[in-house]
Amino acid sequence: MELPEVEVMRRDLEKDVVGRKIQSAEVRPTRNAMRVVRRHGKRKEFTSRLEGRKITKAERRGKYVLLHLDNGDVLVVHFGMSGRFLRGTKRQSLPPHTHVVLTFHQGGDLRFVDPRTFGEMFVTTADELGKVKELQHIAIDPLDHVFTWQTFGGLLAQRASKLKPLLMDQKFISGLGNIYSDEVLFAAGLRHDRMSDSLSSQEVRRLYRALQEVLQEAIRYRGTTLEDEAYVDLFGKPGEFQAELKVYGREGQPCRRCRTPIQSVKIAGRSSYYCPQCQS
DNA sequence: GTTTAACCCTGCACGC
């Protein structure tokens, strides 16, 4: 789950979960449930800090969602590759790999489902929140209004790195993963292996605009759902941006702009897709 | 400083 999917999830949570009070919290007896709440030694250390609390705010930081509680504590959630939140009711059976269930006073529950358990969740106090290493290291958000193309150009020039891994580096800029970094680079007309300090100011502006446009569009389409098991929103509904993808997963298919077949290469173990004609 | 590989998991598609 990358920035657009996390942002759609945050908005769903804000509409449907903020304001609700947690009646009970359960860490399920699944094989890997303790991996999900790995920062808590025992189930109870996690659940007791949630029970009786009201959720007051849903915030996003990079790919993290922060659910603020009425006592100042914060439930920090990272979805990893297969984690997701799902709203449900008592009558609906729990999907496989449901590791955590929060049941609300007003009815209904919130399930955290994660087959591959690369995701995690933990509760922290407001004071300790600032000390969470992963959150401290999250770089500027590309949709933040303080993120200007001039700032971005300065950051790019300071580094001597290939664009693709740099865009995916959460300490450089937050929110992009494998799909959207490819789509942004295509929209900017830049190759994955262009060096960050080699861009003209025109190219910097193109990259900057591509970031805004691709991410905003993906949010508007409610995220990318590639396969059945992949991302769905809070209510189990898939996104629709997959139909808008220009390069990701389209190896061998004609470029939507110039009809040249899309190429794929492995970079650091991850597949990258690009148009050899449109990107340089 | 930058890049690569390995690792943490499960599920699925694919080829034999």
Next chain:
DNA sequence: TGCGTGCAGGGTTAAA
């Protein structure tokens, strides 16, 4: 049909 292999949208770490 069954089995092994590789791969998947993330992030950390150690080593090159």
